[in-house]
Amino acid sequence: MAHKRITHNPEQCSGKPCIRGMRIRVCDVLDLYAAGLSSEQILLELPDLEPADLVAALSYAAREVDHPVLVV
Secondary structure: OHHHHEEOOOOOHHHOOEEOOOOOEHHHHHHHHHOOOOHHHHHHHOOOOOHHHHHHHHHHHHHHHOOOOOOO
16 A cells, blocks of 8 residues: 555656655655654655655665565
8 A cells, every 4th residue: 555655657757756646756755764854854844745655655665675686
């Protein structure tokens, strides 16, 4: 269910994964976490987001980095 909040549109943000069709990219949310902001601070910084959007962004990122790597 959380991944339904992540959208891809080649006409928006160069096709990068965004939150619910907005121009807020998953990487924007991750950058704010990496900068040390809490979930509450991120929601204040980006008031169009909902708590479930933050969970979706983290879940999406975790899924994306957990893919098989073939060593040749």
